Amino acid sequence: MPDALGVGVIGLGEIGQFHLRGYARSRGARPVAVADMNATLVASSSAEYDTLGFHDYHELIADPGVQVISICLPHSLHTPVTIEAVRAGKHVLVEKPLAISVAECDQILAAAQSAKVIVGLQHNQIFYPAHVRAKELIDSGAIGRPLQLRLRLAIGGKYQGWRTDPAVAGGGILFDAGVHRFYLARYLFGEIVEVSAVTDKPRTDGEDQAVVSLRFGNGALGVIDASYHGPAKMFDDAVEIVGTEGALYLSGVEAEFEGFRTGPALRLYDGAWHDLRVPGGDWADSVAASIQAFVDAVRTDAEPPVPLREGRRVVELIEMAYAG
């Protein structure tokens, strides 16, 4: 094992830049190659991180100096690029969602199993300190028996580019920012045993608005309400949790990142509301922490913090929501 694993980042758009920063400040890995079909991004990123730069990601995958690959591409490319990378013997961190269907997830799982490499998901919000603290409070019984979870998301305007094509994105808002709500729901309340949704448009037209009902294995109920119909440019997300003895309110980590701070990160109700101090980082730090945990898993040959089966389950739940 080298002192620092050589990392290649494929896709240098919004999140690819955060992956590069995360690896650059990580212990045990460093960026050595970047790839994107956008030549300007290749030039600027390879200059900033002193890496090789490729316009064709096949060349990055084949490069012997690359041991770990981050896939930061539009969703429909996750499956072919992940499979090519694992067949080349590379460890892979895939951005959410794992793929655009359960069938594709299974192709990735099969390829990863025979390649004996480590493949994990970038579900960064479970590394956000206020989410971690909320889970600790729930698990310790601080709110009694968890009964109700609401994950709210309102974005002021639909994201453009590849996200407007449901064949590329996998659907609409549920298959993009919605993904974070599904894995966060499982992280906080455990397995989801029943899911259904109403949407403004079918998946194949790319829904802009969805209300998802959840039933958890512990008997609790949940709601994900997500929409692109907020006032222009606004971003609002929040998590509300109710138990028999208390409640928690989390002002959204993405809203804070987007400049829409709506209050303290975490509040606890136990007869009165208290603002809880949660030391630690913000959304960008959660990406870096997620990357560090993945690097640690690769270096110690351990199961990644977010394994493939978790990425598959989230895609399965979204497909169940569309079906219901």
Ligand SMILES: NC(=O)c1ccc[n+]([C@@H]2O[C@H](COP(=O)([O-])OP(=O)(O)OC[C@H]3O[C@@H](n4cnc5c(N)ncnc54)[C@H](O)[C@@H]3O)[C@@H](O)[C@H]2O)c1
């Ligand atoms: N974890 C998070 O909070 C978070 C935030 C944003 C995006 N994401 C995820 O990250 C992934 C990328 O999203 P984004 O917002 O960075 O998208 P983006 O459009 O900003 O960047 C995608 C990049 O991929 C490049 N690309 C597309 N097709 C290519 C090809 N065939 N070969 C080489 N390069 C190609 C594009 O040129 C672009 O630079 C998605 O899976 C998305 O869901 C996650």
